[in-house]
Amino acid sequence: MAKKRRFGRVRRLPSGRFQARYADPTGIDRPAPATFATKTDAERWLAGVESDMNRGTWRNPDVGRVLLDNYLTEWIDHRSGLRPRTVDLYRWLHRKYLAPSLGAKILSDLTPGLIRSWRADLLADGVSTTMTAKAYRLLRAVLNTAVDDELIRRNPCRIVGAGIERFAERPTATVDQVFQLADTVPHRVRALILLAAFTSLRYGELAALRRRDFDQRCKTLTVRATLVERQDGSLTFGPPKTDAGLRTVTIPAAIRSDIRAHLTDLVADDADALVFTGVTGAALRRSNFQRTSRWTESVTAVGLPGFHFHDLRHTGNALASRTGASLADLMARMGHASTRAALIYQHTAQEQDERIAEALSSQIKKGRDRARNGHDKRKKRPE
Numbered sequence: 001m002a003k004k005r006r007f008g009r010v011r012r013l014p015s016g017r018f019q020a021r022y023a024d025p026t027g028i029d030r031p032a033p034a035t036f037a038t039k040t041d042a043e044r045w046l047a048g049v050e051s052d053m054n055r056g057t058w059r060n061p062d063v064g065r066v067l068l069d070n071y072l073t074e075w076i077d078h079r080s081g082l083r084p085r086t087v088d089l090y091r092w093l094h095r096k097y098l099a100p101s102l103g104a105k106i107l108s109d110l111t112p113g114l115i116r117s118w119r120a121d122l123l124a125d126g127v128s129t130t131m132t133a134k135a136y137r138l139l140r141a142v143l144n145t146a147v148d149d150e151l152i153r154r155n156p157c158r159i160v161g162a163g164i165e166r167f168a169e170r171p172t173a174t175v176d177q178v179f180q181l182a183d184t185v186p187h188r189v190r191a192l193i194l195l196a197a198f199t200s201l202r203y204g205e206l207a208a209l210r211r212r213d214f215d216q217r218c219k220t221l222t223v224r225a226t227l228v229e230r231q232d233g234s235l236t237f238g239p240p241k242t243d244a245g246l247r248t249v250t251i252p253a254a255i256r257s258d259i260r261a262h263l264t265d266l267v268a269d270d271a272d273a274l275v276f277t278g279v280t281g282a283a284l285r286r287s288n289f290q291r292t293s294r295w296t297e298s299v300t301a302v303g304l305p306g307f308h309f310h311d312l313r314h315t316g317n318a319l320a321s322r323t324g325a326s327l328a329d330l331m332a333r334m335g336h337a338s339t340r341a342a343l344i345y346q347h348t349a350q351e352q353d354e355r356i357a358e359a360l361s362s363q364i365k366k367g368r369d370r371a372r373n374g375h376d377k378r379k380k381r382p383e
Helices: 039-055 068-077 084-102 112-124 129-148 175-184 187-199 203-207 253-266 286-292 295-301 310-321 327-334 339-380
Strands: 009-012 018-023 029-031 220-223 226-229 235-238 247-250
Touching: 009 039, 018 039, 068 084, 068 129, 084 112, 084 129, 084 226, 112 129, 175 187, 175 295, 175 310, 175 339, 187 203, 187 253, 187 310, 203 226, 203 286, 247 327, 247 339, 253 339, 286 295, 310 327, 310 339, 327 339
Parallel strands: none
Antiparallel strands: 009 018, 018 029, 220 247, 226 235
């Protein structure tokens, strides 16, 4: 006579496969999530479930039966501290890349194979590696939280390197090209170009500058805020991108007269007056900056086709790195550091920042002198 099982039961189905069932700790009768080819396989599965119960590691299979769409939406809504543009990005990535293929999936049904297939399909459909990496990182972060919430046992996002973005090296401008560009764009944004290149401020930080952020002689400026344009067109003044973004930056002496002239000629006397504005006097909008600044025509005219505004910051960082400053000092000047790093280095950064500005000023003067000498030689060349 066959020995009766102490835990669960196995029965043969008309198809010839075997079904396993068991009573969970609350007494609910539950079937295995799939049938088995042999009775032995079904019994082994039941033994594993029994072992989990004895160890206290059994998980209610209904817990993870939450739609990814619903969980991801709540994850974004409940995520405190996200910057507005980050919220917009996450919602766009969800809508564009996650919802169509994975949104209707149950969390507990997501497997490493399904994630690999989803990512491969994105790349096969022509989605860039950068966007694919962003979408994958978002999914991985969401499912990490699902693990913490004990909705799933383990994160199925296990593709090594899938969340890494590999950017092509961006171009840098010469000092002469920066000044040519500054002289080519509309006069109201000339100083914007110079500060972007020689103080390493981000676009949003520049757009948020007010008269009170400059000292009387324009030796330094203080970054206190950033201007963010949301996808719905609304503008928001908020804190800088990182805690290290709250910083005072020394302006190279070689361009201080340009900045003073801009403040005198184009900025209202009110301490809260925005330093840079659009053609109507309103705050700068990233969405129409290229058009109103004649950016594409201007960068092409100075020999920098395809040059982005952010490449000015890249240019300034490259120039500053040639001054011999340490990585910590460069990161302090750029406002590109973790909170912890900023706290460690912030109290020593100002003195070195002044040396960086002095060295930058020397490079600017040399570059302008070379440009003038070359121009004079061309004028004197016999025909």
